[in-house]
Amino acid sequence: QTQLVDSGGGSVQAGGSLRLSCAASGGTLSTYVMGWFRQVPGKEREFVAAITWSGGSTYYADSVKGRFTISRDNAKNTAYLQMNSLKPEDTAVYYCVADEALAVVVTTTLASYWGQGTQVTVSS
Numbered sequence: 201q202t203q204l205v206d207s208g209g210g211s212v213q214a215g216g217s218l219r220l221s222c223a224a225s226g227g228t229l230s231t232y233v234m235g236w237f238r239q240v241p242g243k244e245r246e247f248v249a250a251i252t253w254s255g256g257s258t259y260y261a262d263s264v265k266g267r268f269t270i271s272r273d274n275a276k277n278t279a280y281l282q283m284n285s286l287k288p289e290d291t292a293v294y295y296c297v298a299d300e301a302l303a304v305v306v307t308t309t310l311a312s313y314w315g316q317g318t319q320v321t322v323s324s
Contacts, residue, residue, distance in 0.1 A: 222296030
């Protein structure tokens, strides 16, 4: 059974940076679209970013464009989310996801695989 393990969250001040990692175990996700969602208590999960299996195309929510960068290393079965210029409104639990279909990752919360989540807290 393939599992995703998120890591790299923490507490930073506004303007700081964090790098999240998502490692897949129990199987390879090199042909899957990978992405990141985030959720604030009391709100729905929100799409953040996605990357195609080859890494050739990336997609971002408007709220993070220009500040966040998604990447992947298929040899390591790992995806990353580099977050720069963090703002207090970026505070959330961040989840890694993976699915065979790009549309599922970008437009729904129905991806086949989800990580356990990692907390990101940005203070002003």
